[in-house]
Structures are given as C-alpha cells and as structure tokens.
Amino acid sequence: MDAMDALVDALQCLPGVGPKSAQRMVYQLLKSKRQRGLHLAHCLQDAMIKVQACEKCANYTEGALCRICSDPARADRTLCVVESAADIVAIEHSQTYKGCYFVLNGKISPLDGLGPEEIGLPKLRDRVEHENIEEVIIALPTSVETHATYHFIQKILAPYAVQLTQLAHGIPSGGDLEYLDGYTISSALKNRAALNA
C-alpha cells in the first residue's frame, strides 16, 4: 500500500471520518498544508504517548495528578462520578461545580465482561474510605447499564457515612416538549417544583 492509501485508511480511525472525507483531507493536506500536516503528526504522537490517566481521578493529564486534583482551591470532600473524561470538560464548562471528580472506566456491562472491579469501583470505595469524602454525586447518563452501575455504587458505599446524590432529571434548557421522550417528561413531572414556595 502506498503512503497516500495508507493515510486515507489511517484517518478513518477518527470519529465521523469515512473514506470520502479521508481522501479529501489527504488531497488538501498534500496540496497546501504539508507543514500543518507534519505538525499534526507531531502533536498526535506527543499526546498519544504523554497523556495518561490521573492517579487519583483517572482524568487525562501529562503529570501524575490532573489539573483539578492538584488544585488546592477545589473542594476535595465532594466527588463527582462520571463515565468518561470528556464529561469533565462539559461539567467544568458549566462553571458551577468546584469539587473533584472520579472517572469510571466505562459502565457495568456483564456482556462485555465489565463488572464492578473492571470499571474501578473498588478504587472509588478506597477514596471514600481514606479521604473523608462527604458527598458523591453520580453524573451518569440514564440507561439500563447506568442503572446497574448506580446499584453497585450504592452497594459498595453503603458502609460509609457519605451522601449519595444524582444529577436532576428533567427538561433540558431550550428543550421542546414535543420532541422529548416519555421518560424525560415523566421524570420532569415527578420532580416538579413549587413555584410559590
């Protein structure tokens, strides 16, 4: 296989890139962006080798601890449990949460061989036990696997005096009732709040 075909093939490991768009990328890089292409190759190699999981929360970092775990201004008695490091970016973007995180290694899925150990729940228990954690906020999307994950987190943390909470379910900002699923609307009705309180 020649270098161009190999590159068209390799680009398809990127999400959303198929054969047609990969080919367009290759021709455009070769035509007028060779320096930027070489720079991209360098950055890619760099990130794939240097970026590792934070020792405490499994967020991505180049050092031993991530930016958040090593920030003394963060409230380290509150942990927010997320499914992937990408979710941290979204939560940080909201600028509301000042605690720390714990990234699960996926969600419970017996068919894929992912049990409580595999997704890192023992490590979560250790942190709760040794770091005087006061609240664990579960911030996982709603799905069948997530329900199993909730269940195991509750079970594993039962012996500790820690408050377990989950993100509120309801209508998203800008969400049009017409297009929302039944489960979301039923959650929003169940959790309705008093206006004249």
Add this chain to the structure above:
Amino acid sequence: MDAMDALVDALQCLPGVGPKSAQRMVYQLLKSKRQRGLHLAHCLQDAMIKVQACEKCANYTEGALCRICSDPARADRTLCVVESAADIVAIEHSQTYKGCYFVLNGKISPLDGLGPEEIGLPKLRDRVEHENIEEVIIALPTSVETHATYHFIQKILAPYAVQLTQLAHGIPSGGDLEYLDGYTISSALKNRAALNA
C-alpha cells in the same frame, strides 16, 4: 499549551473539523485508540514527506513518475488538463479515459498573483511541443477564472497542430431540472442532441 490542547488545535487543519469535533476525536483516540492514533501520526508524517508531484504531470506520487505516466498501456498522445490531482481520481473512477494527465497548479487568478506561468502553462506547451500530443482535453469546472484559463491555454497552444476539446456541459446524471442553475440548463439546450439520428 499542553499536549491535548495542542492536538485539538492541530486537528483543525483538517477540512470539516472544528473545535468541537476535534475535541471529540482527541478523547476518543485517548480512550481506546492510542495504537491507531500513533499509526495515524506515522502515516501522516510518511505521506507529507514522501509524496511529491510527478515530474511529467504533477499528479501525486512517491517516485519520479506517477502510476499513470509510467504505465505503457496509457495513450500518451492525449492529455487531460485538470485543476487538481484529486480530479484525476474522479476521472479514473469513471473508467472511460485511457490517456495521460496534466495537473495545473491552480487556475489563472491575477488577484492572487496566479498568471499563466504560475499555474504551469509553459510546461504544458513544452509537453505538447516535444511529445507529439494529438489532443488536449480541458477538464476544468466552469467559473470566471476557468474562462481566463481556457483562453490562455488556447493562446499558448495555437502554434501547434493539436486538437483542443473540453468536457461536455449539460445535465448531470440524476440531476433534477428543478434544482439546476440557468447556465447548466442553457448549455444543455444549446448542445442538445438529435434522438432520431
């Protein structure tokens, strides 16, 4: 800037990739595709360095001559003039053309400092003069700059006994009249063909 931010930035040199999709790509590569990410970095570097312009036609190649120019089965008395090497892929895909190619370095555009010399017309003249070219097919998209390019090609090849042709203009296969522009429809009407010939 850390390695992840640098990669999110660098990925945006790819056509159709903005900040959001670049971030999604980085997280997905880090999560489960590190080996493929490293392979992509390698292929990218390889292609950016090795792939050069064919000495005869300026198509992309890793050797001195491209696959087409070095194929003795191709009719080397016919040249098809295209605007970019990517157009060769599309024409080859149609499996109708058995001649050779000549890739222009863009199109005439005085505002961008691109005159006949810059886009490589003297080289086209040299090939016509020294290689007994019998037909030059102009396969450029229709635009104001292309008209200027046509004009210069005609002028530069006027002294030689070479047939100049251009691709037929008309309705594309599957093209819906309702959505076609006036110029295309007027070309299709002007060049209409007899059915009972």
